[in-house]
Amino acid sequence: MSGAATHVRGKKTLARTILGFVDKGVVNAVLVIVAIFWLVPTLGLFLSSLRTVGDSASSGWWTIFTTPAQLTIENYANLLANPTITGSFWNTILIAVPTTIFVVIFGALAGYAFAWLTFPGRDWLLIVVIVLLAVPLQVALIPLARMFGTLGIFGSIFGVILFHVAFGLPFAIFLLRNFFTQIPAELLEAARIDGASDWRIFVQVILPLGGPAIASLAIFQFLWTWNDMLVALIFTDSGSQPLTVAIQSQLRQFGSNIDVLSAGAFLSMIVPLIVFFAFQRFFVQALLAGSQK
Amino acid sequence: MFLIALGFLAPALVLLAGLVLYPILYTVVRSFFSADGGAFVGWDNYVTMFTNDSTFTAIRNNVIWVLVAPVACTVLGLLFAVLLEKIKWSTAFKLIIFMPMAISMLAAGVIFRGMFQESPNLGVVNAAVVAVNSAFGGGDAAYPGANPRTDVGLINDGGVIASEAAVGAGTEVNFPLVGVRADNVPASAAQAESADTASADQITGTVWLDVVIGGGGTNGQIDDGKTGLPGIRVDAVDASGTIAATTETDAAGRYVLAGLGTETYRIALPASNFDEGYQGVSWLSSGLITAVIILSYIWIWAGFAMVMIASGLSAIDRSLQEAARMDGANEWKVFSRITAPLLAPVLIVVFVTLIINVLKIFDLVYVIPPGASKPAANVIAVEMWTVSFGGGSNQGLGSALAILLLILVLPSMIINVRKFRQERKS
CATH class of the missing domain: 2.60.40 (Immunoglobulin-like)
Structure with missing residues (x-):
């Protein structure tokens, strides 16, 4: 605010400053309470995972503050000694990593074509992609279960990857196409005058410049696939199931399986949380860039 | 030129055609056939959908979800995004609220199932409710089991x-x-x-x-x-x-x-x-289960709304608000007359995204309710899974439910396409 205005409305500004101060105190207090409310659920799960089934059956996790002797890593030790859990943890990686790689590669290829190549029907095809952004994956469950059965890949990790890649592509194409169109045309022209083929332009100009967008997509897709339960519930069997499916099978006896459930749920959260805190800027960008998924 | 483009597009097009477009057509056709696919039954599956008790509950609950969850998330997200600008620790606050977006709905479900357990000795929510109740004189010394x-x-x-x-x-x-x-x-x-x-x-x-x-x-x-x-x-x-x-x-x-x-x-x-005294609320019972699950959804998605709206806010030209403040407009007027209208496009994107997402809600509803209140919590995606894979083996009805979901997201698809075309023109 300029000096003149302060002078003219001196009284009002003083009043506003005081009001603003009170206001700030209230806002801070409210947001602290909100933040606590948002943290308690995760904290509760984490502390529950550090108590034995017996303790969890007789008292709540908050008693850990008065009797810290309850703390134990027993649940995690048991979990890591359980071949079903370790196997499904490995399966989760085997599903999420290839899915992310394929979605990024196929999405980038198609994104480049939609952004910089001219071909008949391009706009219509792009509109089809945009329509597919919102298609609920439920419409594909029954036919693909049948198709994968015929192909002999129902219940395999490959089948789940195929499903995730197909349903990840519309978002990938949309996101990368939007980003690639913002690359300055002069850069591509210069490369073309130097006699570079489309393939070389793609590899040497588009991919390096598209790095941030590709990272955003990769993180988004990785978290999405890592956290999926529905597709895996239908398309995997006991040998190929990821962590989410292995954990949900313990839900029927919530109380007596709380050790596996709490430690298992927290185990399944560790990788996404690391990815999230390390790369949250990219994750946010993926959401901002077109979040209709 | 055409062949080069085809080369770049081929992997994506093959996968989209074979694993997304073809299945849509298949499911449409399949929805007009009987449970085992042997007989053409016309609209029977669609009639069943609205007359069968459990399916109808699912549809009714989906309506509740769509009416409550997106509005609640958007309003909270807007509130957080506006208040954020007044605090110094806004980055930390954003991370805390946004963090649930990173974890699986399964983990979130396990968390909320635990929090809302009935016994005040085990569930933190009822423990708090009982503590507040006795602080206001509700709980006299009670000696159950004496x-x-x-x-x-x-x-x-x-x-x-x-x-x-x-x-x-x-x-x-x-x-x-x-x-x-x-x-x-x-x-x-x-x-x-x-x-x-x-x-x-x-x-x-x-x-x-x-x-x-x-x-x-x-x-x-x-x-x-x-x-x-x-x-x-x-x-x-x-x-x-x-x-x-x-x-x-x-x-x-x-x-x-x-x-x-x-x-x-x-x-x-x-x-x-000697009675048990006040034991809190039966959160996971049939009457309240949907409310609890929606709460868990808000816990996850309010952060999404907040982040989207906060970035929309930061893109707004501040001089307009400053000018209004100079003219003596109070904060509410500045917000409702200037900030909110400028934010409208972002709010619409957030709202549409949440509606699409809420319609398909599955994991939370599958995970949180205990057996007894599962029927009361039912939604379309869970019912679709139950009738076609979870023991129902009626893939005719399952297909019809999947198509219902597709029809419900149609308006959002149209909005997406319109928005894209407008951006093209401008």
Whole structure:
């Protein structure tokens, strides 16, 4: 605010400053309470995972503050000694990593074509992609279960990857196409005058410049696939199931399986949380860039 | 040129055509066939959808979800995004609220199932509810599970602990009790002491926990180490069943019933002393289950709305707001007349995204409700899974439900395409 205005409305500004101060105190207090409310659920799960089934059956996790002797890593030790859990943890990686790689590669290829190549029907095809952004994956469950059965890949990790890649592509194409169109045309022209083929332009100009967008997509897709339960519930069997499916099978006896459930749920959260805190800027960008998924 | 483009597009197009477009057509056709796919049944599956109880509950719940969840998330997100700008630790706050977006809905489901457990000893929400309730005087000292010592002339009559025989004024009636959990004895309780000798119009006595921690003592005797039970209501009941006098025990468990006549009375500790007391709310019961699941959804997605809206806010030109403030507009006017209209495009994107997402809600509803309240919590995506894979094996009805979901997202698809075309033109 300029000096003149302060002078003219001196009284009002003083009043506003005081009001603003009170206001700030209230806002801070409210947001602290909100933040606590948002943290308690995760904290509760984490502390529950550090108590034995017996303790969890007789008292709540908050008693850990008065009797810290309850703390134990027993649940995690048991979990890591359980071949079903370790196997499904490995399966989760085997599903999420290839899915992310394929979605990024196929999405980038198609994104480049939609952004910089001219071909008949391009706009219509792009509109089809945009329509597919919102298609609920439920419409594909029954036919693909049948198709994968015929192909002999129902219940395999490959089948789940195929499903995730197909349903990840519309978002990938949309996101990368939007980003690639913002690359300055002069850069591509210069490369073309130097006699570079489309393939070389793609590899040497588009991919390096598209790095941030590709990272955003990769993180988004990785978290999405890592956290999926529905597709895996239908398309995997006991040998190929990821962590989410292995954990949900313990839900029927919530109380007596709380050790596996709490430690298992927290185990399944560790990788996404690391990815999230390390790369949250990219994750946010993926959401901002077109979040209709 | 065309061939080059085809080369770049081929992998994506093959996968989209084979694994997304073809399945849509297949599911549309399949929805007109019977459970095993053997017979054409016309619109039967769609009729069943709206007449079958469990499917109809699912559709009704989806309507509730769509009406409540996106609005709640958007409003909270907007509120957080606006308030954020006034604090110094906004990055930390954003991370805290946004963090649930990174974890699986399964993990979120396990978290909320645990938090809303019924027993106040296990579920943090009911623990808080009960604590607040007793802070406002709702919870008197309660001793659930208490029973009298046997062979001391006391009986447990349907929860009421009373003297077996009626006694006249001037006597002493003691109540040695067992079965009281140590953590139910309040901190104010002291060593039990014998009551003073009763005068002519009084009946006195002591109510105590007849157990010495660590063993020892004689059953039925007030020994060292036995605690009095304070706050227990004691009634003197005459032959007609009227309560002639009533009092409460003190810290040492003693009571004095005064002003009694010449009749005989039975001394009774009414059942209200021994019931469980207030136990909080049955969150996971059929009536409240959907509300709890929607709450867990808000916990996850309010952060998404906040981040989207906050970035929309930061893109807004601040000079307009400053100018309005200079002209004396208050904060609410600045927000409602200037900020909100400028934010409208972002709010619409957030809202549409949430609606698409809420329509397909599956994991949380699959995970949170215990068996008994699963039917009450049902939604379309869960019902679709149940009838086609989870034991129902009616893939005709399952296909029809999937197509219903597709029809429900159609308006959002149209909005997406329109938005894209407008951006193209401009």
